[in-house]
Amino acid sequence: MSHRIALIFVAAMALAAALFTNATRYSTEPSSGGYDSPRFQPSVPTLPSQRHSSAPADTNFAELAQKAFDSLPRIETLRTSGESVHHAPKILLDSSEALTQVSMALRDHPEFADQGIEFYRACAHNDSLMTAVRAVCLQRLAFWTKGSELENGAHSQELRDLAQGLPPLPRH
Amino acid sequence: MKKLSLYSVCFWLLAACGGNPAGIQFDASVPGNQKSLIEGDLKLIASTRLSAGTPEDLKILNVTDLSEASLIGYLRERVRYVVGESFSYKQKIQTAQLSSTFDSEVFSSTRDANPLPQTQIVMWNLGSYLFLQAKSNNERITLDLGLLNIWIRSVRVAIVQIGEGLFSANAIKGIALDSKANRFLRIGTYFHEGRHSDGNGSNAAFPHAKCPSGDYKDDFACENNSNGPYAVQATLLKYLYAACQTQGCSEQELTGLTLSIADYRSRLLPGATFSDPRPEQL
Numbered sequence: 347m348s349h350r351i352a353l354i355f356v357a358a359m360a361l362a363a364a365l366f367t368n369a370t371r372y373s374t375e376p377s378s379g380g381y382d383s384p385r386f387q388p389s390v391p392t393l394p395s396q397r398h399s400s401a402p403a404d405t406n407f408a409e410l411a412q413k414a415f416d417s418l419p420r421i422e423t424l425r426t427s428g429e430s431v432h433h434a435p436k437i438l439l440d441s442s443e444a445l446t447q448v449s450m451a452l453r454d455h456p457e458f459a460d461q462g463i464e465f466y467r468a469c470a471h472n473d474s475l476m477t478a479v480r481a482v483c484l485q486r487l488a489f490w491t492k493g494s495e496l497e498n499g500a501h502s503q504e505l506r507d508l509a510q511g512l513p514p515l516p517r518h
Numbered sequence: 519m520k521k522l523s524l525y526s527v528c529f530w531l532l533a534a535c536g537g538n539p540a541g542i543q544f545d546a547s548v549p550g551n552q553k554s555l556i557e558g559d560l561k562l563i564a565s566t567r568l569s570a571g572t573p574e575d576l577k578i579l580n581v582t583d584l585s586e587a588s589l590i591g592y593l594r595e596r597v598r599y600v601v602g603e604s605f606s607y608k609q610k611i612q613t614a615q616l617s618s619t620f621d622s623e624v625f626s627s628t629r630d631a632n633p634l635p636q637t638q639i640v641m642w643n644l645g646s647y648l649f650l651q652a653k654s655n656n657e658r659i660t661l662d663l664g665l666l667n668i669w670i671r672s673v674r675v676a677i678v679q680i681g682e683g684l685f686s687a688n689a690i691k692g693i694a695l696d697s698k699a700n701r702f703l704r705i706g707t708y709f710h711e712g713r714h715s716d717g718n719g720s721n722a723a724f725p726h727a728k729c730p731s732g733d734y735k736d737d738f739a740c741e742n743n744s745n746g747p748y749a750v751q752a753t754l755l756k757y758l759y760a761a762c763q764t765q766g767c768s769e770q771e772l773t774g775l776t777l778s779i780a781d782y783r784s785r786l787l788p789g790a791t792f793s794d795p796r797p798e799q800l
Binding site: 421424429430431432433434435436438439440441442443445446449450476477478479481482485508509511512513516 | 638639640641642683686687688689690691692703707710726732733734737739756759760763768769770771772773774775776777778779780781782783784
């Protein structure tokens with residue numbers, strides 16, 4: 347009997363520790379680094395364990411999105427890299443990794459749709475980012491806003507044409 | 519001497535029949551691993567069934583359909599010889615000296631990298647560049663390709679140079695070089711360079727235009743032709759994307775292809791017009 351009580355006590359302590367860890371994480375501000383308005387709110391819950399997602403289990407969506415945003419290819423970076431621009435630059439292709447992490451996290455956890463929309467909107471709006479990545483963000487933004495974002499005039503016609511001419515989204 | 523020429527011809531004919539479905543010939547300067555990947559790419563395009571092309575897209579590509587045979591035929595006519603990054607064409611030119619009157623940037627679009635590290639070669643159409651040199655200088659140029667001495671008298675002389683960048687820079691991060699998506703990306707590049715083997719008059723070789731604004735401002739990385747190399751590349755990649763999707767490519771692979779399509783489409787300048795793709799000869 348006393349053995350069972352001890353076991354319940356240990357389990358309760360472990361649960362309390364887990365809750366405390368999450369509470370600490372809630373209060374963490376997303377890292378700064380060019381993610382302009384709108385920023386994510388710090389009170390985003392931790393993603394549940396993700397057996398079907400590429401996102402690390404202990405990462406919350408805000409952190410994932412912030413990290414992804416910070417890694418998106420900037421025109422200035424391209425211009426100073428000396429990279430050949432005859433074909434699609436490597437920094438552009440590399441961004442497929444970050445964009446995929448965000449889209450998979452959103453697909454597996456649609457409860458973060460609002461934060462995902464903020465991410466895609468910030469990306470599509472940011473004219474320091476490469477045009478191709480902004481077009482891909484706008485296409486995904488249009489998906490999550492059911493097309494309204496393409497119609498509200500917030501983006502240039504050129505960017506809208508580019509986004510609308512892209513192939514259908516992979517498995518959304 | 520005649521016998522030697524005969525042997526040369528026989529050698530190249532045999533080389534053309536084996537190795538890859540397009541009969542592309544590789545110079546000794548192409549590393550074995552690169553040659554092997556390209557041959558795999560060509561086998562993939564020869565075995566990939568694409569959906570039926572729209573009339574507009576077929577017109578851009580200048581093919582009758584998107585069958586495996588048509589696509590291989592496109593490459594066979596426009597990309598016949600591949601030389602490696604170490605191949606120095608300046609040392610292989612015969613009977614004429616090159617002057618620097620023509621800007622090679624219209625094909626390679628490299629930035630002035632000085633004092634930055636040297637830009638990696640992805641792929642460029644050396645043959646078309648030499649053709650424009652010969653044409654603008656009224657010279658007869660021949661290029662020594664080992665067993666072959668090629669007279670550069672057509673924009674469709676079809677000699678391309680590749681570099682490590684074709685495999686390292688032109689690839690989706692973390693995805694195997696022999697994955698379908700990375701092979702499709704390279705196939706798009708072959709078709710892009712293939713279009714540089716077309717055109718006539720002021721539009722011979724379908725040169726790139728200087729971008730007036732945007733990501734590539736002041737680089738020769740845009741085009742005024744609605745059927746130019748970037749249009750060809752974006753159009754073909756759209757069909758390859760669909761094939762990749764039905765063949766189970768991962769989400770990241772598909773995202774990489776989408777980014778490429780967006781990038782190439784973004785390079786078409788407003789008001790781009792269709793140009794006659796028939797190849798010019800001297």
